[in-house]
Amino acid sequence: MGRLLALSLLGIALALLGERFLALRNRLKASREVESVDLPNCHLIKGIEAGAEDIDILPNGLAFFSVGLKCPSLHSFAPDKPGGILMMDLNEENPRALELRISRGFNLALFNPHGISTFIDSDDTVYLFVVNHPEFKNTVEIFKFEEEENSLLHLKTIKHELLPSVNDIIAVGPEHFYATNDHYFSDPFLKYLETYLNLHWTNVVYYSPNEVKVVAEGFDSANGINISPDKKYIYVADILAHEIHVLEKQPNMNLTQLKVLKLDTLVDNLSIDPSSGDILVGCHPNGQKLFVYDPKNPPSSEVLRIQNILSEKPTVTTVYANNGSVLQGSSVASVYDKKLLIGTLYHRALYCEL
Template sequence: MAKLILLTLVGLGLAFFRDHRSSYQRRFNVFREVEPVDLPNCHLIKGIEAGSEDLEILPNGLAFISSGLKYPGIKSFEPDKPGKILLMDLNEKDPEVVELEMTGSKLDLSLFNPHGISTFTDEGNAVYLLVVNHPNYKTTVELFKFQEEEKSLLHLKTITHTLLSSVNDIVAVGPEHFYATNDHYFTDPYVRSWELYLGLAWSYVVYYSPDEVKVVAAGFDLANGINISPDGKYVYIAEFLAHKIHVYEKHANWTLTPLKSLEFNTLVDNISVDPVTGDLWVGCHPNGKKLFFYDEENPPPSEVLRIQDILTEEPKVTQVYAENGTVLQGSTVAAVYKGKMLVGTVFHKALYCEL
């Protein structure tokens, strides 16, 4: 009897290991190799050497870029340097990046570790920048006001909350109002391992305002990028390890109702929305294993998808760019402005293209 029980337990253990390994391989897309899709008019952006994890382009062509993210377990080319926010004017013939000075606060810039970013422009055309920050691998959201003439950011406020314990990305719906994906990645190494390797779908999305903070969507296998439609009616959420983008309807009380999901053969990261067409531009990781287990001889590839007519029954998905890592490693985000495209990465460089 004891031998039978032992054999049963061993069998169950082997079955679990086999199923888990299969799940891990599927979720991280470990066997996918990239077929290159080249764009002829692209070059790497001078001055970005340690990541451009998120970026946002204003309607006037000014682009904010978060750089220097230190992500637990992920490669960093500048592990001892603080992160920074860069600015790029896409109206220039040969645009270059400049680092924005941060003023007016007690923010410890030596610990600045920027992740997802989002902007909000008020009725007076004042531009606010919200930045997910991970000082000492904790999570805060930093609120800045953009000073265009001075090329600087005036720090206004540090936002913390128990429901914002490990924020990945953010989309502003007001100067101090936003939706954020909370992925548990920065909370604890053991928790991180459970989420990554056991596939615990416990990421969630939070609505934050000074008056109310609440979970508005849950059950994601590492919720990542988030953005909103130009008319403000729909919220888009990237489910990183499930290879999905979800469409939610936004209501007047800030709650969200699921409408549809799209599935891809890639790990979807940040989502940018073209304010003119409403198209989604998504930075993706074709092979997640190469991202999390860095090998300079076999670096993580990059991929950019464009999704048109996402609310229709048959959205059009186009692979705009794909590369095996020899040029650009670990793409996270892509955004467009008047026929120009920027592509950012977790820890590597950034790409400027004329489409």
């Protein structure tokens, strides 16, 4: 009798595990393939060989690239090389990506940059916020951009218990930001278990020197974050739920859910087209290829444009798509003056003239 009961319980456990596995494959879009959508005037950016996970462009056309991200679950083409911040002037006829010098005292050897965001203060000071994972821990670094020297002056390192697994960030003041946690836990095994069990425990945190608090929660895996041009709404990408959440910003900096846009792809970082207010999304059509790297069957790339997201029926169009033959694992797309930049988690970056 005892053996029959044990076998019955084992069968139930295996069935539940099988259901979870199938559910995870569905969340990863493991069977999806993408048809190419090409752009005519594109070339790979020299000097970016191991990922440009996030890109942010200033109103004057200076673009910042977060390069060289390394994560325990991701492939890397340069596992022993620290990350960095590159800059490209999109006003130049043939712009080049140049690495910015970082001030002494900052540990460059452990620099592992992830999401980035810029903030321009009332005195025109430019601050660059960088999610950093030194030794796979979680910090937010604040730099002052010194344009004449092409350098970054490190001002502050932020650590907090409410920032256990930071992915992306949107700056709303010189020391103020919203950040996404893509996991509830910081321990690698618990992160995997959390994802496998689909716990929906990830969140958005507001940070200021005077207050740190969770302002939105219940996401499968909160990822990219950005703010509307009128500063009224925060957009959050839930990568494994294939959703973009529109959240209304309250006077106390809390966020209230307004709507959710469902998509058929894994949505990563979000950028805003300054000329139209459209949202550009770097996407992963097939997440399994992204996490289980096979050079013979590499991860594909996809860029979506979302128009009128506040309307009842937003318009979603595919700007670019590639099966991995040119660009693998697109994570971000940013536009400036008919120029499009597409970055990736661990591969190359693309410059296109629209």
